[in-house]
Amino acid sequence: MKAVVKEKAAPGARLMDVDVPAPGPRDVLIKVKAAAICGTDIHIMEWPPFAQARIKPPMIFGHECSGEVVKVGDQVKNIAVGDLVAVETHIPDETCFMCQTGLQHICEKMAIIGVHVDGVFAEYAKIPAVCCWKLARDTNPDLGAILEPWGVAVNGILKGEVNNRTVAVFGCGPIGLMGLGSIHAWGASKIFAVEPSEMRLSMVPQFAPDAVLINPAKDNAAKVILDATGGRGVDVSIDISGNPRAIQAAFEVVRRAGRVTLVGLPSEPVTLELTANVIYKEARVFGSTGRMMWQTWYEMQNLMDSGKFDPMPVITHRMPLADFAKGIELAQSGKAGKILLYP
Amino acid sequence: MKAVVKEKAAPGARLMDVDVPAPGPRDVLIKVKAAAICGTDIHIMEWPPFAQARIKPPMIFGHECSGEVVKVGDQVKNIAVGDLVAVETHIPDETCFMCQTGLQHICEKMAIIGVHVDGVFAEYAKIPAVCCWKLARDTNPDLGAILEPWGVAVNGILKGEVNNRTVAVFGCGPIGLMGLGSIHAWGASKIFAVEPSEMRLSMVPQFAPDAVLINPAKDNAAKVILDATGGRGVDVSIDISGNPRAIQAAFEVVRRAGRVTLVGLPSEPVTLELTANVIYKEARVFGSTGRMMWQTWYEMQNLMDSGKFDPMPVITHRMPLADFAKGIELAQSGKAGKILLYP
Amino acid sequence: MKAVVKEKAAPGARLMDVDVPAPGPRDVLIKVKAAAICGTDIHIMEWPPFAQARIKPPMIFGHECSGEVVKVGDQVKNIAVGDLVAVETHIPDETCFMCQTGLQHICEKMAIIGVHVDGVFAEYAKIPAVCCWKLARDTNPDLGAILEPWGVAVNGILKGEVNNRTVAVFGCGPIGLMGLGSIHAWGASKIFAVEPSEMRLSMVPQFAPDAVLINPAKDNAAKVILDATGGRGVDVSIDISGNPRAIQAAFEVVRRAGRVTLVGLPSEPVTLELTANVIYKEARVFGSTGRMMWQTWYEMQNLMDSGKFDPMPVITHRMPLADFAKGIELAQSGKAGKILLYP
Amino acid sequence: MKAVVKEKAAPGARLMDVDVPAPGPRDVLIKVKAAAICGTDIHIMEWPPFAQARIKPPMIFGHECSGEVVKVGDQVKNIAVGDLVAVETHIPDETCFMCQTGLQHICEKMAIIGVHVDGVFAEYAKIPAVCCWKLARDTNPDLGAILEPWGVAVNGILKGEVNNRTVAVFGCGPIGLMGLGSIHAWGASKIFAVEPSEMRLSMVPQFAPDAVLINPAKDNAAKVILDATGGRGVDVSIDISGNPRAIQAAFEVVRRAGRVTLVGLPSEPVTLELTANVIYKEARVFGSTGRMMWQTWYEMQNLMDSGKFDPMPVITHRMPLADFAKGIELAQSGKAGKILLYP
Secondary structure, three states: OEEEEEOOOOOOOEEEEOOOOOOOOOEEEEEEEEEEOOHHHHHHHHOOHHHHHHOOOOEEOOOEEEEEEEEEOOOOOOOOOOOEEEEOOEEOOOOOOOHHHOOHHHOOOOEEEOOOEOOOOEOEEEEEHHHEEEEOOOOOHHHHHHHHHHHHHHHHHOOOOOOOOEEEEEOOOHHHHHHHHHHHHOOOOEEEEEOOOHHHHHHHHHHOOOOEEEOOOOOOHHHHHHHHOOOOOEEEEEEOOOOHHHHHHHHHHEEEEEEEEEOOOOOOOEEEOHHHHHHOOOOEEEEOOOOOOOHHHHHHHHHHHHOOOOOHHHEEEEEEHHHHHHHHHHHHHOOOOEEEEEO | OEEEEEOOOOOOOEEEEOOOOOOOOOEEEEEEEEEEOOHHHHHHHHOOHHHHOOOOOOEEOOOEEEEEEEEEOOOOOOOOOOOEEEEOOEEOOOOOOOHHHOOHHHOOOOEEEOOOEOOOOEOEEEEEHHHEEEEOOOOOHHHHHHHHHHHHHHHHHOOOOOOOOEEEEEOOOHHHHHHHHHHHHOOOOEEEEEOOOHHHHHHHHHHOOOOEEEOOOOOOHHHHHHHHOOOOOEEEEEEOOOOHHHHHHHHHHEEEEEEEEEOOOOOOOEEEOHHHHHHOOOOEEEEOOOOOOOHHHHHHHHHHHHOOOOOHHHEEEEEEHHHHHHHHHHHHHOOOOEEEEEO | OEEEEEOOOOOOOEEEEOOOOOOOOOEEEEEEEEEEOOHHHHHHHHOOHHHHOOOOOOEEOOOEEEEEEEEEOOOOOOOOOOOEEEEOOEEOOOOOOOHHHOOHHHOOOOEEEOOOEOOOOEOEEEEEHHHEEEEOOOOOHHHHHHHHHHHHHHHHHOOOOOOOOEEEEEOOOHHHHHHHHHHHHOOOOEEEEEOOOHHHHHHHHHHOOOOEEEOOOOOOHHHHHHHHOOOOOEEEEEEOOOOHHHHHHHHHHEEEEEEEEEOOOOOOOEEEOHHHHHHOOOOEEEEOOOOOOOHHHHHHHHHHHHOOOOOHHHEEEEEEHHHHHHHHHHHHHOOOOEEEEEO | OEEEEEOOOOOOOEEEEOOOOOOOOOEEEEEEEEEEOOHHHHHHHHOOHHHHOOOOOOEEOOOEEEEEEEEEOOOOOOOOOOOEEEEOOEEOOOOOOOHHHOOHHHOOOOEEEOOOEOOOOEOEEEEEHHHEEEEOOOOOHHHHHHHHHHHHHHHHHOOOOOOOOEEEEEOOOHHHHHHHHHHHHOOOOEEEEEOOOHHHHHHHHHHOOOOEEEOOOOOOHHHHHHHHOOOOOEEEEEEOOOOHHHHHHHHHHEEEEEEEEEOOOOOOOEEEOHHHHHHOOOOEEEEOOOOOOOHHHHHHHHHHHHOOOOOHHHEEEEEEHHHHHHHHHHHHHOOOOEEEEEO
16 A cells, blocks of 8 residues: 655655555554645654654654444444544553543553554544544534644643633644634633744634634734733633743733633743742633543534534545655645644 | 511501611611512511511611712711612621621621511611612612622532532522522522422523423422433432422532532421442532622623623512512412512 | 453342453453452443343443453553553544544443453453553552442532632542542642442541541531531532432522532432522532543642542452452442442 | 931931831721731841832831830720730732722732831831731730731742642741741641752751751752652642752652742742743742731631641740841841740
């Protein structure tokens, strides 16, 4: 089969012919219907220290996808050949303290598809049954491919209250955009969207029609938000950018007793004014990573079923798997929403 | 001034001339702009044991209102002559354990305006400053008069999660209708509205456009809701009726680990199947009364400011104070939303 | 092997020779080291409608036990021959909404060991690996046999706060006693223990040394508790008796904004004064059943490891499996703590 | 009367004769029975930028105290001449959003006794009635003087669960010591105490007998704690030191899904590794300041009444008010617990 392989410990990747993987007794084999490009894939391509520390070439990468089940291991319950599934990227070990207390998504011995084991930028992929989310068979496979990143936003949003709250979102890439749509649908009273890319900022109104748009390259985001809230600040501040300056602003604009959720991953330590912005305010801060298995997925399903939000407009580009390099370059540019690849 | 007085320990009431009350140092005197009729007022008029046990005639009753401040006691901070205020009915003693831990609305020594002290069906009313909620001066006074009952719904709704949840509401009188509008605005994924009065049921779509309407006089509400949720039941079940049969149904339809909130006041003990409907389900049950001071009021203000919900359509009738008896009769009939009286 | 078999749909049971069960690929076979008698076993013996509705003879019953693993299915991870395990009675289906959101203990398709499938009053038992809690190999097997009932108490206690709280416990059978010990260890400020059996009441001080002992056959429990709390009531009220009168008292004595947890299973509907005892008080009520998998078990392990509480004194009698009928009779009498059987 | 006055905008202070203050209508006048020295008093004495920015000389400082009420303003309810009170330092404005939603201790317009208005290092002090906590008249006044700092610890501890949890406390000055005693009494399963002063560390066992003592000047605290928890880390990590290195360690040692509470005030921004220590762990972080009015005080009262913990051993020195300079010097040295001054 065709697959995008990180062949060597160096920048780049190659579309190659490889063997179709053989599923184990608790795995399924899927025919990949649609895969999406994530920031992690850019890192794997570029080969910075972050990638060098995690990836052991040669391996197939890519992890966001939907697929049709074509084989099931003999210990697999509840999934059948012909099912359409979306893939949860995190493989929990199922035996650690976290896994045994309902928090598989922060498993102490987590493996990640497309990072620690072969991924989904391929015609077929072997997926542990425990990482499959069944979709109605008539679901658009493109939707299935973007549930995983949407779930990153939903997990962070739902660390606390959002209905009837003022919410500031820092970072409006694909995850931020889908997050904004969810926050809007769940009844936030006022939304601020902060993003330096004008292209991305211009997409916000499709997701949160009444959001106040702020380009931090032009305006002081913290000042704009504090002014618009009479100096009090927002109830909820969510960083999806990982940018240290944005994270600092997220803490500056949260009100007393407000909530900060951190989703974006800063690539370096961040310096925070804890006395004024956390302690005197009695702020509550929540780290958020991945998606709860399966609470977050049910939340997405509920939201879609309610008809209140459709994440599909986040997809701006679609191309064959063979054009993966072009897709990754486009993703790097910041001038795209979600980009889908079709094997 | 003119006032509606419960003169004697017997059914009925009378519009009389009485002295304008003199506010104490921590009170304000308001000129009542609009007052609304509540179920309690019906009880006071009808004089059942419930009323006999609480009311000491002669007294002015009525408690839902807005008014313009015309005098302020010399210890009053933060309220000035000319302010428009809505009235919180519950007078906390401010010194008990509940009052001192943020729960004034369930004060251990609560007094209630229009029940324990003179009320607002009058041209003027003396209101403790601690019971005044300031409105922007250009607010429609009619809106100010319905915040108190709307708050009853909001307090109950916000005992837990509602965004992205399936919610069943039992009882669609004025409180239930405003509750439905709030639940809809705060992103419930699916709403069931249960009400035996066809007139009230027909008002539901103005408040929650997509709600499933159920008349329990015609259909088995529990069965309809269970069928519509694949047998699982709803995430949240809220009784605003106080009807024992509705309360039982609220427990039947809640799903495992779901939430039941009880707002309506049953006039007799209720027999519940606790083993199947609470214990095996691990249901969570929350009593709710009055409005949090002032969390609930901020929630209403936020919701109005967000433009997502306007409770005004709950008002179906308006009449002069002198017609109070007609208004109370209309309220008794169940063939009205909220009825306003103008002194 | 020897096993206690419910042979026929009639009162009684018989010790018989049966085949040693063969574990499936995801099961283990244990050699039962110690088993404990539960109220459910009494029901199975006596054969009331509750048992008739659930049990399909012939079957082996008994479900509380510890055992040494002697065989493991080929799909079993993390459990090895020679391990000592305690048994979780509830078999979750692992695929329903509850199981997939961290609430396996209230699985929508639960099966129960010793009720729906063969149990542990036998020399050997087949146990799904997903129901095994590994113990240090030098753990006293008697302790392993009482974790399951202790967990029933712990799950109920931890539905909310307990440290620094006044707590009333209704029902001081084995589960109640172990619950009292846990509540004491977790820093309750004052404890009330209500139990009509003098024998059981006399055991309370071993578990909660400072508890106020109340025999509801002699004193009005609600009155005693209200008097001792200045009329305010307790912060937390936990019913472990299932007795309707005790449940009513649990609601009477809880304070405004307090918590009621229901653990005991009433055999009939219970009539409650909801207006005064739930709604006006804004009480919070939590149903509790079984044990969280595996949060509750970790809580027990932590408590034992801390050295703050030892549940072993709850065991008052030990006898060979062949004496099961005598043990069940003793349990029926209410004149025992926990009774262990040794195959 | 005699009072310790910060006379000039420069280091130092002076015992002077000043007028006895006159209480307003909502104040009380107390005869100070015992006052305690706080870190803030050291700052006021030393006159660093922190003090220069807040203090407007001349003024009386000191804020931790108990006193007997000798006069009451005519609007004061519930406090009488002869009452013994402890003083809450934070004066809420009672009208802001925080004050109106149960969070007076983080009032948006807070004034602080002994910082913004005259304090309690004096024979008499004027205290707003809203800042008085009534004690039983036979309470030891020394105890009344240490409730305020003890409350700082209690507020931080109770931002989340503590019973049955492993807890690391960074900073074992007077607040930390009283916090350790509370954590122990509330059923923590294992406690780690981190403190560089050997004198303070040696006091820990009086408060938390089983605590593991760690001197970060000698050992790597994070390593010791991680090793002792099998690499997992603690459930709860509380910083009471304000030391940046300790705060970093608090984040390093918290387990996945664990809680960090920040109580100590760092005097400069702190650099944190958010990706590994907050986001990937899904840590929950809570700022904590002052004491909840009055939830925290009830918690202290409950704990004292339960007999499970007595904070009095934190008092190591007692001296007349005239020796305030000696007392402050002693406090600066770190070689003392709490130091009391008697006017």
